[in-house]
Amino acid sequence: MTWRDKTVFVTGATGFIGGRVCERLIQAGCKNVSAFVHTPHRAARIGRLPIQLRLGSLTNRSSVREALGNANLVVHCGLGVGRGIVEGTENLLEASAAAGVERFVHMSTAAVYGLTPKPGSETEDAPLPHTGELYCDNKGRAERSVLSFGRRGLPVAILRPSIVYGPYSAWSTRLIPDLRERRVSFIEGGKGACNTTYVDNLIDAVFLCFEKQEALGQAFFITDGERLTWGDFIQAHVKMLGEEITLPNLSLQEIRDYRRRQPGMFKGSLRATGQALRSRELRQLLLRIPVTKRALDAVWHWSASLDERSRDRIRARVGIRPAIPAATGNHRPIPDDDTVATQSTTVFFSIEKAKKLLGYSPRIRFTEGIALVEEWLRFANYL
């Protein structure tokens, strides 16, 4: 009996990674796959697979227990928000321990070392820092819970992928329209380390964790093992568009200077609200909520009573002006804080441990992976 004959329970199954885990399990010949679904309307991708969809929420213990049933293998790609990341993981760990699960593969992230991992975090033995980022720190706490259950006998393994890309990945589905609309700048010439992980390489590692005893109680960085920069990753997408696009460059110092000149919390929020309200879809959605509808109606009435010039002055003040993305004087788009942080690391994670203990070997190189992404983007109408 191999792992293919066992019952596999996948959380986060409606997401990019969890969805592909389900597909790969079916492609590998698994007959008994169940997927834990929190938001049924996101289930269109996995809904076409011969698997069982089980509704519930990671933060609801009894629904986790019930959905898990007597599964043998668990792949935990589910996330949650804030502390929910930890709570959901602990609920699943408890249920798995009680059900005698044979393998619990925990999808963590290299971001347990922060969005901008510091030199010294290249290998898994580096201690987890306090990063100050809600997501990173909670993923770190979740790892600690997993290891603690591991010490008490639950057969656990932790994977820490970095920039997971592939069909359905938001890295690509966001980057394409952003490039089209010229909303992308290179940060420091695009020289930041981009630890790409093709989604199917990552799932190979999941399957290796099912097979290998050496996986137990361990955490593994999983990447493609190539030393790509963010410039390479972005340029690969530029190439797909088939147009000449010269991306502007920003130094970290320039971004910091720009941020310093920005309005404070109150003014900034007012301006951002004004800009958000320029979206017709958002306005229509807000009009469905009675309280916001009343507020918008009141604002509408009030503004209708003003003369043209006062109205224009207010519109300019709250930023309802022709759409210009945040940009420096010479029209270089300013990336948001998370993008800046993610693209400014110099650390390339080592996959030596995964190679040695799991026998992991990245099957799909970046050139092949990005070609598959391009093929998918074309089919999916993004290109």
Place this chain on the structure above:
Amino acid sequence: MSDPIRIAVLGCGTITRGEHLPAILRNPQVRLVALVDASEDQASKLIQHFKLDCRACGDYRTIWGEIDAVINALPNHLHAPVTLEAIAKGVHVLCEKPLAIRADDARACAAAAEANNIVLVVGMNRRFQHNHELLRAVLNEGTLGRLQNYDWQMGGPFDWNSASGFYFSKDQAGGGVLLDYGVHLLDSLISWFGPVTEFKYEDDDWGSGIEANVRLWLRHQGTHGAVSGQVRLSRTYPLSNRLLVQGTDARAELPVESPDAVLLHRQLQGRAVTDELEFASSGKIGSSTFDRQLNNFVRSIQKLETPRVDAQQAARVLELVERCYVRRERLPEPWSEAGATAGVRT
């Protein structure tokens, strides 16, 4: 004016809350008697929410004596059986699409309605978009010249907040995107271009029977001669959401964001121009396709109109759906196959 038609709604899910109930409340010709849902609590909540003067009910079989008509908005697998029960009790039915999950059952509904002299209309609300009639007029007028082909894409990430979650159950939904909103497109295409004489069908079902993506090539034979075209449907990808009909003289476009307009693209002295066609008087402001559909239902009961979409037409569409499923080919997903096997060392 005659007495209002006493009506009940079966199924208190998203479509009832969002469309059928508001349409009923705006229509003076109908009086809502009951809201029915397997979860009576769900029905009560809706009554409170809309401050309705009607009763909540957990079993539709208890209401037949009190009503003249029902809107059947239950999950797909209950459309045909409950419609048949209503017909047997002498109650007129507006049934949500698809009328059935098998063509046989749809034909049985059509036959029963006819035998019992009951009005049975099917909720193909898109037929009440003005662009449906506008395009028909454009085609009949010959504005496009000789018809060459059409291309219809519809879809985006699925966001229907289904109260019962039946969409991903094969037994309850009967199928995926083709049976869900695909029937709207097939219904419209058959009504414009005539019966389908040839087709090729691909979907991405991996074994659950709930496809998320469809590619369909069709050939029709009708009053405009032989017309071919292709349809793409998706619950996962953002498609262009428009129909293009190409003729030798001009191209008609139905953009999804303006359901009451048809765009006509053509050349004027060598330059590309676009006309936007709309009915000069397009009815009451705020009237939705569900208002128009309900109105057609009511007036059909009053024998003032005929149903825009009857059970026979719905059955023809479902026959085509069934044939598609029987002759389905797997939609190629090379990125998925390659990802699973590329570079595997033997």
